[in-house]
Amino acid sequence: MGIALNRADGRSLTYIVRTPNLFAMIDTPFQRRQATRGLEQLSALVRAQSWRQDGTPSLPPTQAAVLRMLQGVQDGLRARQIAERLGVSAASLSDSLKALEGKQWIRRTPDPDDARAARVRLTSSGSRMATQLQRPDQGMGSLVESLGEADLGALLRVTQLLINEAQEQGLATGLRTCLGCTFFRPFASGQRDAPHVCAFLDKAFGDAELRVDCAEQQPDDESRQERVLRFRQPTPP
Numbered sequence: 573m574g575i576a577l578n579r580a581d582g583r584s585l586t587y588i589v590r591t592p593n594l595f596a597m598i599d600t601p602f603q604r605r606q607a608t609r610g611l612e613q614l615s616a617l618v619r620a621q622s623w624r625q626d627g628t629p630s631l632p633p634t635q636a637a638v639l640r641m642l643q644g645v646q647d648g649l650r651a652r653q654i655a656e657r658l659g660v661s662a663a664s665l666s667d668s669l670k671a672l673e674g675k676q677w678i679r680r681t682p683d684p685d686d687a688r689a690a691r692v693r694l695t696s697s698g699s700r701m702a703t704q705l706q707r708p709d710q711g712m713g714s715l716v717e718s719l720g721e722a723d724l725g726a727l728l729r730v731t732q733l734l735i736n737e738a739q740e741q742g743l744a745t746g747l748r749t750c751l752g753c754t755f756f757r758p759f760a761s762g763q764r765d766a767p768h769v770c771a772f773l774d775k776a777f778g779d780a781e782l783r784v785d786c787a788e789q790q791p792d793d794e795s796r797q798e799r800v801l802r803f804r805q806p807t808p809p
């Protein structure tokens with residue numbers, strides 16, 4: 573772009589004016605730091621705020637996650653299964669289970685399949701507390717509530733990738749995501765609005781229906797890398 577100025581001698585000069593380059597804002601390391609900071613701030617905010625509503629008592633995140641996980645699981649879960657799904661050590665989970673037992677929200681009963689193991693179940697007061705914790709206006713739910721389907725789909729897609737990364741780095745195991753599931757076929761349906769396929773349900777679905785905790789999930793490490801590569805393609809096949 574140029575600006576022409578007339579000089580006193582009648583000649584004209586043209587100055588080149590550079591349009592500010594909007595794309596100069598794209599600096600990947602900077603953006604990664606911004607995303608990281610945003611996630612960390614949200615996480616700290618939710619930890620600090622979420623349990624103050626409606627008289628719900630303040631609960632450490634692991635205890636709250638155990639209550640949510642056990643809700644609706646009739647046969648209960650072994651402590652090892654809970655620790656795996658939460659990505660916490662057995663010792664750290666043991667402290668949380670003791671605290672929950674002290675509040676009479678869980679109980680341990682002998683495992684009918686293994687005499688040396690126990691199953692952890694919710695008591696009726698634990699079940700009431702778990703229901704309270706599942707309310708959409710609790711914790712992160714109060715923020716996610718405002719998202720429309722497209723944004724929810726984008727969030728679920730990124731969440732799948734972040735959980736996969738956490739698993740790759742050994743930070744978490746046992747999380748039952750679509751991306752880690754043998755039945756997941758990313759971009760296999762050929763349908764624009766529902767590009768993925770769940771071979772278990774024989775159903776095409778979109779990003780907004782991706783599961784982070786699916787009871788039918790079958791973990792599959794062998795073809796995980798191939799599946800992740802396909803899922804990550806910026807331009808779907």
Ligand code: SF4
Binds near residue numbers: 748770771789790
């Ligand atoms: S079984 Fe569950 S986790 Fe697996 S692809 Fe289907 S919906 Fe996803």
